[in-house]
Amino acid sequence: MDGWLEVHDSTEQTINRLLETLLTSGVVDGLLVPLRTPDGRNAVPTLVRDPALLERAAPLAPVLPVNGATVLGRITATGAPGRVGAVLRNCELRTAVELSKVQQVLLDDVLLIGMDCLGAYGVEDYARLVEEGLDAVTPALMAAREGGVEPLPGYAFRPACTMCERPIPGVGESYAPHIAIGLLGVPNDERLWVSLRDEELGEALGLEPAEEPAGRIEAVRALVAARTAERDRRFAAFHERVHDASSLLAEFATCILCQNCMRVCPICYCKECIFRTDVFDHPSARYWDWAARKGGVRLPSDTLLFHVTRMLHMAHACVGCGMCSDACPSGIPVADIFRTVGRAVQARFGYVPGRDPAEEMVIATFREDELRELGER
Amino acid sequence: MVGWSGGRVVNVVAASAAAAALAATTLTTRPPDHPTTRPPDHSTTRPPNHSTTQPPDHPTTIGLFLCTCHGALEGTLDFPALVATGKRMRGVAYVERLEAACEETGLAAIERAVAEGDLNRVVVAGCSPHLYADRFEALMARLNLPPRLLARANIREGAAWAHIADPAAATAVARGVLEMAVAGLRETPYHPFNPRPQETVARRVLVLGGGLAGMTAALTLADLGVECDLVEREPQLGGNLHDIHHTLEGLDTQTLLASLVERVRQAERVHVWTEAELVGWSGVRGNFAARIRVNDEVRSERYGALIVATGAEEATTTEYLYGQHPRVVTQRELERMIAGGRRQEAGGKMWASCFLPLDSCRSVVMIQCVGSRDETRPYCSRVCCAQAVKNALALKRLDPTIEVSILFRDVRTLGTQELYYRQARRAGVRFLRYEPPAKPVVEADGDRLRVTVHDTLYDETVTLEADLLALSTGIAPREDSNRALAAMVGVMLDEDGFFAEAHPKLRPTDLARPGIFLCGLAYGPRFVTESIAQARAAALRAALTVTRPGEPRRDVATVEADLCSFCGLCVAACPYGARVLDEEERVARVLDSLCQGCGVCVAVCPNGASRQPAFEPVQALALVDAALIE
């Protein structure tokens, strides 16, 4: 069911009131939603049970300190005692879908709440922006009415956001959450465009059924087109930079093997990465063997093996959330690399991460009639 | 509301997720004993995440035995050079050239060298590992070494013969093969020989109770390759399911029942005994001894595990004129009448006990929590509210003009079922709430009934005229027989008379006694779907109990529990259904008897939580390294 939700006071307050209704009416027993930290310089996913806390809810704050799906896993995977309503950005929603396929998130008792993503800043940038007394939300909403999604002057969105071609929940190859809140191409200071999976909820929320306005459809199309172009530009730039072994080594020359990219990557869901187990706990003599064979060995060892293995393990499911790039202390464009590689792997199997929880993970299954060109002379 | 169901109690969630995981497993019908018999492995499982470097008191001492194959390889391979290179390899403590490693003299020479040189790993370089495997395995057993500490270096088919025309090349390849064999062995963790006493586990499970839960458990066991006896004391299978005609969600339970009974009767591994009874029980997990009376004859049988699925029954009451007035019935009787009414509509015969034609009913009143949640039965029967709503909706479907009122204490329809409750509201079912001690008052009014209730929702006293009064009497444990059974098998009952769970959060299907598992109504009020889920979870645990501790086999895959993230990829990938997810412990498990040792689960597991003791990732990577030595 699609329709309008009347805005009272401000857009954010309207959304917060909707959340409050869900919580107080017992539709959900808890909410996972970003709350402003007491100092205001960050907005962090919080499991809220007391509706009074929703006063601090900042569903529109353009910052992404952690991937919300990872924390959603924490509060659901081993059995939630109640239903949770999870407010997620679209990349987080994709992540939740992927993680549900590997039992790291249990979607059974989750009410997914998505909204148009108007871009996000890095944590540092966001804090600076707040310190400077800037309001990032109002101008973003204002621009969105006309279909624009732009960063504040002097600021830039996270690189992953600039190339995110699926920012709108339920649109294109995005999974439709139970509640999708539309801000783009609609008068979001007067009313919000809301899509629901369940009719019942519409009554409860006081939705006024309507056809999707043409302006919104056009704004979404234009945003997706612009993002897709930027994505392809970045893919091409990567290939420009990296085309053989030496340029590949150059790409990772500044890697300090801190493994931050793996730790923050939601798709690297392993309890402990293989690179942190006994398998890579080499006895000293082994380094000497390598040095003898190759003339020398870079230490710590296995830098490229780490990245390539990570690609082999998870690129098929890379959702393009960009947490990896955000976390890299050396400024390596990890997300650009993984998205480029991931895209190729995904295309080979027609797999779209985050599209549908029922879609089977690429690596665990097979089809007899596929890939016939492989294995034959 | 697609994709999410409401808040269920935790232990039900756990069990149903295990069942879902189990259902996702591809279950094969391949017999557990595959023709490829392998000699026993005496290695112990190694703790996760420990370093593979040698403990100081167990230095790697590899014995390298180069076989000339009765001199046949000497024409191609430069043995003196190979001996010399072998001696230089790290970890190699001893090198010997043999005429025929596979013959008595050769085997004896190896045995002597290992004993004298205190060697703990053996490389036999010679023919293909496909030959004489049994002899070398037997040798390792005599040496008190686990078979995986033996490596076969194929320098005959793989080097001497493949490059017979170029002795220098052949020798180089042979050297490479030796490097790899030694490198792989060097990485194989050493474990002191620790012969495990051979446990003899009875690979058979007893399922007590042939209701929905018992039948589901039996079929799941059969799918997992485990033999079971299904013991039912009544002449027919099915239990309470006979009286449930559909569930709130519209599941057709009678079709389910018929198909279950048929599948149980046909399943080769399920042996059904009706009008049978457990009369004796002793022993421990893996090795229980049971006596079962069937037709005045007592059979004895050994079991590895027991599943208790003895169910419960509808409670009776003397309240509200039940048994005194013909128009006062229980919900179950009403359900039967509705089903009978349908049958009559369809031209069939009336249900035998359907003494009251439904079409004379214009007004139906239902009272909830009769006898439940009071002093005698303080627990909520859970299914009653759903059953009432279900029957109310069914009445409305038969004839929308029938007036239906439900007098409830609070509607406990759980989770998604709340939706049906709202649907009932919309269909015009009236809900009135009473609060004890002010219970509804029922009086006979000739052929009809008069029900007076104080509705606390509107704070008014309402009098309803009823043609029919249906009482939700709830579920009561089969207390006497439960008590006898509990005493016999040595488990506890809870204060309500149901079987007590071991630990409500961690192991919702285990009884306090190892090897005894529980499912269905025996455990407390459960919906049909919950009983199914629990039965599957119990069957999984029972199957693990009877398959795990058998003779350890070298090729069987294992799981490093500390590393396993419960992702289920290995479960999806295993072609034999030998992998299952254990929801309680959140790890993948291997059903040893089904595992064929293909290693697919190892390759699919990203971080090496899934392993094969004979081919661990460190070994594989060491082999790659060695393969690149120039």
Added chain:
Amino acid sequence: MTDFEPRIVAFLCNWCTYTASDLAGTSRIQYPPNVRIIRLMCSGQLDPIYVAKAVLEGADGVLIGGCHPGDCHYQSGNYKARRRVAIIHQVLEQLGFDPDRVWLRWISASEGQYFADTVTEMVAALKEKGPSPFRRQWSV
């Protein structure tokens, strides 16, 4: 590049291609001495990290041998291996590494000659390509 001898790391399924390599030896069918064989129980046992390791450590080629489609000793391991190889190819290609250095071949137990031919063919192809760019590379 006449004196360049490529080094191939081969991962062979125990039941098919490894047996074929044995057969080649028993029949004295000669093939170039450039291959080092790692025996797997099943091609489906091939962990992609093994291939990544071989490639980055400087193997000039990687050969993966399994049973023909439909003939897997373990029902479907080869189909899973095929998917894995497709992923490996995509990843290597995107990173600017020639995916055609990683070969997958279905070679049954009786195809000793085909095994030898495959190695011969692969050695020739790799000689054409030259040494792996990761050969003796210390900074990977």
